[in-house]
Amino acid sequence: MNMSLLESFKHYSGMSKSGINKQKTTTFGDTEAIGKGRFWSIISVFSLAVVWHFGSTLGFINPIFWPAPSTVWQQFITISQDGYRGFTLWEHIWASLYRILVGFSLGCLVGIPLGFAMGLSEKVRGWFDPIVEFFRPIPPLAFIPLVIIWSGIGERSKILLIFFAALWIMVIAARAGVSSIKLNKIHAAHSLGANKRQILQHVILPNSLPEIFTGMRVAMGVCWGTVVAAELVAANSGVGYMIMVASKFLATDIVVLGVIIVGLIGYSIDIIMRKIEAKLIPWKGKS
Amino acid sequence: MSALNANHISMTFDEPNGNRVEALQDVSFNLKQGELLAILGPSGCGKSTLLNIIAGFLAPTSGAVINGTTKLTHSGPDRGMVFQQGALFEWMNVAENIAFGPKMAGVSSEETSKIVDDLLDTVGLQDFGDKAIYELSGGMQQRVALARCLANNPDIILMDEPLGALDALTREKMQSLVLKLWKDTGKTIILITHSVEEALFLGERLFVMAPRPGRIKQEYRLPFAEEGLTKDPREVKTSAEFIAKREEVLSMIWGMEEEIMGNNQAVGI
Ligand SMILES: Nc1ncnc2c1ncn2[C@@H]1O[C@H](COP(=O)(O)OP(=O)(O)O)[C@@H](O)[C@H]1O
Numbered sequence A: 001m002n003m004s005l006l007e008s009f010k011h012y013s014g015m016s017k018s019g020i021n022k023q024k025t026t027t028f029g030d031t032e033a034i035g036k037g038r039f040w041s042i043i044s045v046f047s048l049a050v051v052w053h054f055g056s057t058l059g060f061i062n063p064i065f066w067p068a069p070s071t072v073w074q075q076f077i078t079i080s081q082d083g084y085r086g087f088t089l090w091e092h093i094w095a096s097l098y099r100i101l102v103g104f105s106l107g108c109l110v111g112i113p114l115g116f117a118m119g120l121s122e123k124v125r126g127w128f129d130p131i132v133e134f135f136r137p138i139p140p141l142a143f144i145p146l147v148i149i150w151s152g153i154g155e156r157s158k159i160l161l162i163f164f165a166a167l168w169i170m171v172i173a174a175r176a177g178v179s180s181i182k183l184n185k186i187h188a189a190h191s192l193g194a195n196k197r198q199i200l201q202h203v204i205l206p207n208s209l210p211e212i213f214t215g216m217r218v219a220m221g222v223c224w225g226t227v228v229a230a231e232l233v234a235a236n237s238g239v240g241y242m243i244m245v246a247s248k249f250l251a252t253d254i255v256v257l258g259v260i261i262v263g264l265i266g267y268s269i270d271i272i273m274r275k276i277e278a279k280l281i282p283w284k285g286k287s
Numbered sequence B: 001m002s003a004l005n006a007n008h009i010s011m012t013f014d015e016p017n018g019n020r021v022e023a024l025q026d027v028s029f030n031l032k033q034g035e036l037l038a039i040l041g042p043s044g045c046g047k048s049t050l051l052n053i054i055a056g057f058l059a060p061t062s063g064a065v066i067n068g069t070t071k072l073t074h075s076g077p078d079r080g081m082v083f084q085q086g087a088l089f090e091w092m093n094v095a096e097n098i099a100f101g102p103k104m105a106g107v108s109s110e111e112t113s114k115i116v117d118d119l120l121d122t123v124g125l126q127d128f129g130d131k132a133i134y135e136l137s138g139g140m141q142q143r144v145a146l147a148r149c150l151a152n153n154p155d156i157i158l159m160d161e162p163l164g165a166l167d168a169l170t171r172e173k174m175q176s177l178v179l180k181l182w183k184d185t186g187k188t189i190i191l192i193t194h195s196v197e198e199a200l201f202l203g204e205r206l207f208v209m210a211p212r213p214g215r216i217k218q219e220y221r222l223p224f225a226e227e228g229l230t231k232d233p234r235e236v237k238t239s240a241e242f243i244a245k246r247e248e249v250l251s252m253i254w255g256m257e258e259e260i261m262g263n264n265q266a267v268g269i
C-alpha cells in the first residue's frame, strides 16, 4: 500500500497512534484515544516561524513593534558574546535562575513542614489556617513596594518575593498530600507496629509526594513569572532587567529575545520537573 | 496461647444531624486460639465497626475486648489487619511491603529478608519480590497483604472483606490460600465477608449479624473449612450439606432484608 507523504511522516516519526487506540471506533470524549498530537505541534511551531519570517521580510510587520527573526537571532549572538549592561547573557539568565532556586527552596523548606503540621495537628491547622488563606490569593507582586522598602533592590528583595510566592503553594500542597492518605494505609501501618515517627517517615511522607510534586510544578511556574516581573520593576541583572532596560531604548529585538528566553526556560523547567516526577513517583496515577 | 473474649460490646454513633446509630448492641463471644471465625451480614450491620474495635482503632461505647488476660485498648502488632484493597504501600515494592513490620520492629536485615523470602514462597509470589505494587493483579495484591500481615507473626488476623474486590475465580483460589495459611500457621482469624458461600466455606465458626441494632443473630459451627483443607473446594461447595446450609442462611438474610425494608419495598428490588 502506498502511504501518503503525511502518513509516512507520521509513521516514521513515531507519532501515529498505536495499539488498541488505533482500533477504537468511538473516540469522542475518550481522552486516551486521542494521541499527543506531536505531529501537529511540529506543524504549529513551524508555521509560526514561517509566518514570523515572511511577515517581517515582506514588510507586513513593523520591526519597531516586532523585529524579524534574523534580527533577534543577531542580537542573541551579539549579547551572548558581548553581554548586555555589564553582564553576559548567561549571567543574566543565571541571576534569574539563582533567585528562583534560592527563593523556591526556602519556600519548600518552610512550606512543606508547615503544610504537614497543618495536615496532622488540629492546633497548628487552627493557628495557620486564617494566615494561609489570607495570603494565598494575594499575588506576590503586590508586595514589591514593601519588599523594596524593607530590603532595597538587591538580591534579598527578589528572593523574599519568590519565597513568598512558593511558600503558600507548598503549604497547601503538603497539607493536601497529608490529607490524601487512605485511612486503610494508616490503620495497616499502626497494626504492623509502626510508631508515629515511622508512620510519618515511611507512610505519610511518601504518600504525599504526588501532591507535593504537583505543588512544586505550580510553584516553579509562579516563581519564574514572579522573578521576571520583579526584575522588571527593581533589579540590575536578570532576564527581566534585560527586557526592562531594552524597552526604555525601544530595542524590541532584545525585548523579544528576552521574552523567548523566559518562555523557553519556563518550558524547560516544567519538562525537567515532569521527568523527575516520573522517576521519583512511578506509581502516580496507577492504582 | 490465649483466647479472645468480646465482652458485652456496644457501640453507638452520634451522627452530625443528631441521629443515634446503634452500630453494635451487646455483642459477646469467645474465640479460642486457632479458630477461624467468619462474620456475615448485610451492609451497615456493624461488621467493620466490630473489627475496628477488636483491632483497637475504636473504643466501644461500653464493653471490652480481652486477649488472654489483657484488655485491648489500642492497635498493636499482635493483631494483623488485611483490608479489601488500597492498604499496600505503592512506594515500596512487594518485598519491602512484606518487610515493613519486621523493619519497624528493628529486626536485623538478614532475618527480615529470610522472613520475606519464606512468605513470598508461602503465598506463591516467589519471583515477584521486586515488582511494584501497581504491576500486580488484584489477587496478587491480596497475597502481598496477607504476607505483610504474617511477617509480623500476629496472634490474631483480622480481615475486612479481604476477597471482596476479586473476580469469582481468583476468589476461589484465594479462599483455599486462606484455609492453607490458617492450617499452616495456626492463627486465630476473624474474616468478614459479604458472600454467603465464602462465609460457609471459610468459617469454622460463623456469626450471621443483623442490623439496627447491629447484633449477632445466629451462630454456627461448620465442618466445611476442615473439609476444604483436604478436599477439593468445588466438591465441598456442591455437597448436599453445604447447599442446605447455604439456603438456610440465605433465607435468614432475606428475612432480615424484608424486616429492614418492609415487605412492599423488598418485593420491588
Ligand atoms: N464513623 C461513623 N460515624 C457514624 N456512623 C457510623 C460510623 N461508622 C459506621 N457508622 C454506622 O454504623 C453502622 C455500621 O457500620 P459498619 O460497621 O461499617 O457496617 P458494615 O461493615 O457491616 O457494613 C452503619 O449504619 C454506619 O452508617
Ligand SMILES: [Mg+2]
Residues within 6 Å of the ligand: B047, B048, B049
Ligand atoms: Mg464494612
